[in-house]
Amino acid sequence: xxxxxxxxxxxxxxxxxxxxxxxxxxxxxxxxxxxxxxxxxxxxxxxxxxxxxxxxxxxxxxxxxxxxxxxxxxxxxxxxxxxxxxxxxxxxxxxxxxxxxxxxxxxxxxxxxxxxxxxxxxxxxxxxxxxxxxxxxxxxxxxxxxxxxxxxxxxxxxxxxxxxxxxxxxxxxxxxxxxxxxxxxxxxxxxxxxxxxxxxxxxxxxxxxxxxxxxxxxxxxxxxxxxxxxxxxxxxxxxxxxxxxxxxxxxxxxxxxxxxxxxxxxxxxxxxxxxxxx
DNA sequence: GCCCAGGGAATCG
DNA sequence: CGATTCCATGGG
Numbered sequence: 001x002x003x004x005x006x007x008x009x010x011x012x013x014x015x016x017x018x019x020x021x022x023x024x025x026x027x028x029x030x031x032x033x034x035x036x037x038x039x040x041x042x043x044x045x046x047x048x049x050x051x052x053x054x055x056x057x058x059x060x061x062x063x064x065x066x067x068x069x070x071x072x073x074x075x076x077x078x079x080x081x082x083x084x085x086x087x088x089x090x091x092x093x094x095x096x097x098x099x100x101x102x103x104x105x106x107x108x109x110x111x112x113x114x115x116x117x118x119x120x121x122x123x124x125x126x127x128x129x130x131x132x133x134x135x136x137x138x139x140x141x142x143x144x145x146x147x148x149x150x151x152x153x154x155x156x157x158x159x160x161x162x163x164x165x166x167x168x169x170x171x172x173x174x175x176x177x178x179x180x181x182x183x184x185x186x187x188x189x190x191x192x193x194x195x196x197x198x199x200x201x202x203x204x205x206x207x208x209x210x211x212x213x214x215x216x217x218x219x220x221x222x223x224x225x226x227x228x229x230x231x232x233x234x235x236x237x238x239x240x241x242x243x244x245x246x247x248x249x250x251x252x253x254x255x256x257x258x259x260x261x262x263x264x265x266x267x268x269x270x271x272x273x274x275x276x277x278x
Numbered sequence: 279g280c281c282c283a284g285g286g287a288a289t290c291g
Numbered sequence: 292c293g294a295t296t297c298c299a300t301g302g303g
Contacts, residue, residue, distance in 0.1 A: 120284080168299080206286065209285090214284070259284075263284095
């Protein structure tokens with residue numbers, strides 16, 4: 001019996017860049033341009049051939065309710081790229097990785113993931129999150145779902161030791177506790193102005209400006225958020241000594257293009273490490 | 279051994 | 292107040 005699938009045409013989109021540009025950490029490449037992952041308790045295998053994107057094993061309802069929003073299919077990226085292209089560096093970034101879309105990730109998963117990301121590198125972030133899901137998440141498809149804040153809040157620090165998250169373990173617990181008990185109400189974040197949303201999230205230990213901006217950009221689709229990490233900091237110093245161009249909006253999308261571009265194409269003269277994996 | 283990683287908290291002048 | 296230092300862990 002043939003498995004059910006949905007196929008769409010999406011010119012200018014890159015599945016691989018979107019799922020592996022450092023915005024999400026749980027997608028696994030299981031074949032040629034084929035990835036498997038979980039969002040909100042739904043398991044998906046998705047693949048790309050040319051302009052065709054194939055979503056395996058999903059119903060129309062699941063596609064419309066879960067995956068179309070997740071992949072931000074209603075947002076027009078062509079007009080954004082047209083704006084960015086007035087800047088020479090961003091124009092190059094668009095040419096290199098303009099197929100990225102900003103995923104509408106689960107707020108809690110994004111928050112927790114970027115707490116783990118601090119002073120860390122992407123391969124190790126993925127490893128910690130993978131162990132977190134295996135140990136505490138519910139089985140889902142061929143993998144395990146991201147554990148709820150309630151499940152994590154019930155854990156002790158010792159129980160998290162196998163994750164090998166280092167000093168971040170206590171931050172993860174604090175986040176889980178404050179989200180679970182309502183000290184930080186994630187359902188109220190969307191209605192808050194940028195600064196207040198940030199301040200709310202920063203009540204959590206281990207959440208500073210950068211992690212808060214990542215949570216807002218990736219978990220709440222606040223495209224005006226602009227996380228400045230070590231890579232973006234270097235890019236700003238090198239390419240934009242007089243400041244990042246104000247017209248380059250939404251800045252969060254520009255930031256994501258720039259981040260992936262400088263990491264993959266122009267590691268830079270003083271690059272910490274070359275990624276030879278592709 | 280040294281440096282770094284999608285930083286932030288604690289401590290120090 | 293700004294500027295260092297420390298934090299765990301793993302790869303290059």
